[in-house]
Amino acid sequence: xxxxxxxxxxxxxxxxxxxxxxxxxxxxxxxxxxxxxxxxxxxxxxxxxxxxxxxxxxxxxxxxxxxxxxxxxxxxxxxxxxxxxxxxxxxxxxxxxxxxxxxxxxxxxxxxxxxxxxxxxxxxxxxxxxxxxxxxxxxxxxxxxxxxxxxxxxxxxxxxxxxxxxxxxxxxxxxxxxxxxxxxxxxxxxxxxxxxxxxxxxxxxxxxxxxxxxxxxxxxxxxxxxxxxxxxxxxxxxxxxxxxxxxxxxxxxxxxxxxxxxxxxxxxxxxxxxxxxxxxxxxxxxxxxxxxxxxxxxxxxxxxxxxxxxxxxxxxxxxxxxxxxxxxxxxxxxxxxxxxxxxxxxxxxxxxxxxxxxxxxxxxxxxxxxxxxxxxxxxx
Amino acid sequence: xxxxxxxxxxxxxxxxxxxxxxxxxxxxxxxxxxxxxxxxxxxxxxxxxxxxxxxxxxxxxxxxxxxxxxxxxxxxxxxxxxxxxxxxxxxxxxxxxxxxxxxxxxxxxxxxxxxxxxxxxxxxxxxxxxxxxxxxxxxxxxxxxxxxxxxxxxxxxxxxxxxxxxxxxxxxxxxxxxxxxxxxxxxxxxxxxxxxxxxxxxxxxxxxxxxxxxxxxxxxxxxxxxxxxxxxxxxxxxxxxxxxxxxxxxxxxxxxxxxxxxxxxxxxxxxxxxxxxxxxxxx
Numbered sequence: 001x002x003x004x005x006x007x008x009x010x011x012x013x014x015x016x017x018x019x020x021x022x023x024x025x026x027x028x029x030x031x032x033x034x035x036x037x038x039x040x041x042x043x044x045x046x047x048x049x050x051x052x053x054x055x056x057x058x059x060x061x062x063x064x065x066x067x068x069x070x071x072x073x074x075x076x077x078x079x080x081x082x083x084x085x086x087x088x089x090x091x092x093x094x095x096x097x098x099x100x101x102x103x104x105x106x107x108x109x110x111x112x113x114x115x116x117x118x119x120x121x122x123x124x125x126x127x128x129x130x131x132x133x134x135x136x137x138x139x140x141x142x143x144x145x146x147x148x149x150x151x152x153x154x155x156x157x158x159x160x161x162x163x164x165x166x167x168x169x170x171x172x173x174x175x176x177x178x179x180x181x182x183x184x185x186x187x188x189x190x191x192x193x194x195x196x197x198x199x200x201x202x203x204x205x206x207x208x209x210x211x212x213x214x215x216x217x218x219x220x221x222x223x224x225x226x227x228x229x230x231x232x233x234x235x236x237x238x239x240x241x242x243x244x245x246x247x248x249x250x251x252x253x254x255x256x257x258x259x260x261x262x263x264x265x266x267x268x269x270x271x272x273x274x275x276x277x278x279x280x281x282x283x284x285x286x287x288x289x290x291x292x293x294x295x296x297x298x299x300x301x302x303x304x305x306x307x308x309x310x311x312x313x314x315x316x317x318x319x320x321x322x323x324x325x326x327x328x329x330x331x332x333x334x335x336x337x338x339x340x341x342x343x344x345x346x347x348x349x350x351x352x353x354x355x356x357x358x359x360x361x362x363x364x365x366x367x368x369x370x371x372x373x374x375x376x377x378x379x380x
Numbered sequence: 381x382x383x384x385x386x387x388x389x390x391x392x393x394x395x396x397x398x399x400x401x402x403x404x405x406x407x408x409x410x411x412x413x414x415x416x417x418x419x420x421x422x423x424x425x426x427x428x429x430x431x432x433x434x435x436x437x438x439x440x441x442x443x444x445x446x447x448x449x450x451x452x453x454x455x456x457x458x459x460x461x462x463x464x465x466x467x468x469x470x471x472x473x474x475x476x477x478x479x480x481x482x483x484x485x486x487x488x489x490x491x492x493x494x495x496x497x498x499x500x501x502x503x504x505x506x507x508x509x510x511x512x513x514x515x516x517x518x519x520x521x522x523x524x525x526x527x528x529x530x531x532x533x534x535x536x537x538x539x540x541x542x543x544x545x546x547x548x549x550x551x552x553x554x555x556x557x558x559x560x561x562x563x564x565x566x567x568x569x570x571x572x573x574x575x576x577x578x579x580x581x582x583x584x585x586x587x588x589x590x591x592x593x594x595x596x597x598x599x600x601x602x603x604x605x606x607x608x609x610x611x612x613x614x615x616x617x618x619x620x621x622x623x624x625x626x627x628x629x630x631x632x633x634x635x636x637x638x639x640x641x642x643x644x645x646x647x648x649x650x651x652x653x654x655x656x657x658x659x660x661x662x663x
Contacts, residue, residue: 007455007456007459007585008459008581008585010456011456011459011460011463011581012578012581014416014460015460015463015575015576015578015581018575019575047577048575048576048577048578049577049578049579050578052579053578057579057582057583061579062577062578062579062581062582063579063582064578064581064582068578068582072578
């Protein structure tokens with residue numbers, strides 16, 4: 001068992017950190033304030049393979065392993081959780097399901113533009129009456145000659161405002177009422193984008209509603225086999241959870257680093273507040289939880305790379321990392337006192353960004369369901 | 381057509397700003413510091429990569445060899461160089477070579493080049509590394525290799541077996557030409573380095589053409605000991621400090637101006653190590 005990162009993973013982290021610090025950090029507060037998606041930064045990220053982290057090299061990707069992928073997401077999120085979200089959703093629930101379930105024709109048709117970052121990916125499952133309960137999906141796909149007609153509204157779609165390749169979860173209007181996933185390009189007639197949501201955190205990500213009105217797609221846009229929708233959705237989400245866990249980890253790491261620096265610098269009662277045991281306890285708890293969270297992420301990623309079942313591991317990582325992000329950002333605000341509640345300091349943003357990691361890509365309650373189901377179905 | 385060979389010397393330096401120095405030996409405790417590629421070395425590599433790209437557009441082949449000396453952990457910067465587009469990496473690493481001063485470092489680098497890359501066309505170095513800032517290794521290496529050198533290049537143009545180098549000198553540009561083989565050090569403001577793509581990193585680890593070379597392979601004497609054999613003795617190591625002081629001068633305009641010139645003169649005198657008193661009157 002080896003706990004030290006290998007040279008490759010160290011190098012991947014340094015490159016991702018250097019880029020994030022130099023190119024993203026100078027704009028990050030402004031992007032959050034204005035809820036603006038930074039197309040200029042995206043252009044710089046494209047040639048470095050941020051949008052094809054695990055896509056095969058012959059399709060224009062970097063061909064990285066899952067631990068490298070988690071490291072990149074963590075490092076981008078350490079600086080901008082909103083951009084980290086864009087990267088992870090695009091790679092994990094955008095590209096991955098196409099690579100895993102798509103036909104050779106679909107892979108060759110969609111993945112190169114996505115891996116190049118020219119077509120951003122989105123995955124839409126959530127609706128007004130369906131979220132944790134995927135069975136409640138009301139978006140329909142009606143079979144017509146040579147294709148399907150999709151009708152419905154998806155809400156809270158990450159990357160929604162800029163997505164070019166959208167994976168849509170819909171129920172086929174036949175006797176079986178089977179769930180399917182369709183690949184919809186943003187230039188299809190009948191497809192439109194709603195207003196960008198005014199959210200508490202992740203404000204630089206263009207989260208929006210997507211509308212499908214008599215949106216016709218050819219048969220070739222049905223992902224996988226008919227009726228495979230649920231399987232595709234669940235597999236995509238398992239992968240996505242490793243990414244969201246890494247994202248939450250990045251937020252926690254940033255909050256921790258800022259807290260250590262502030263605790264050493266802030267003077268009260270003629271000494272730095274880091275001399276007080278209460279503050280030391282906060283820092284010790286933060287460091288311990290972050291370390292444990294990181295090991296869970298790497299284990300889930302390692303299981304995935306070794307083709308072992310990783311659903312429970314991904315859920316544990318996602319559950320623990322998002323809870324850690326919440327606790328650590330809360331302590332970070334507390335350590336910063338009144339300044340932590342001000343937009344002058346980044347911890348205020350971390351605090352807002354952390355909350356949603358307990359909600360999307362499966363709420364913490366859903367993660368516990370997945371973990372418990374896994375425990376109870378194991379042979380005793 | 382002959383392959384044009386560029387050899388870039390790169391160094392791993394500590395990333396932290398507060399360096400863990402060993403107060404007894406005056407050397408850096410490298411094992412405690414997080415390493416990174418020296419920023420100046422990155423610019424030298426960037427210059428090499430740009431030359432390679434320009435030549436590739438003309439259908440001409442170039443090989444970039446990166447050479448470093450340091451502990452095994454310095455392998456990381458060779459992989460990084462490979463991720464960026466270098467073709468081959470060599471790390472000269474041996475306990476016997478640890479603690480070499482700039483004189484011995486140049487000697488060892490030259491030894492490798494003469495032995496393994498005798499047909500090198502262009503050697504590129506950073507002008508000075510961020511950890512010790514001596515700026516000595518590049519010029520000393522040229523001396524050891526008996527090739528000409530140009531320091532502080534802002535731009536390099538390759539013209540057959542000759543380079544044309546632009547460099548800033550005070551307020552003007554100097555254009556120099558040098559026959560190859562030769563060595564050029566790159567100015568710290570020139571050749572903004574690129575970021576490595578993740579695909580490049582993956583490639584670097586899949587097609588590892590990176591080797592480690594020890595003292596024996598270099599043919600160094602078995603009693604060779606860099607710490608003992610280095611002629612340089614480090615007397616003191618300290619981080620540079622800057623001081624800012626505000627002082628309000630009071631009195632009549634003439635008295636204040638006189639006082640200002642007198643105080644300023646003292647500061648300049650102490651910096652130059654020369655008494656400037658009376659110099660003004662001569663002019």
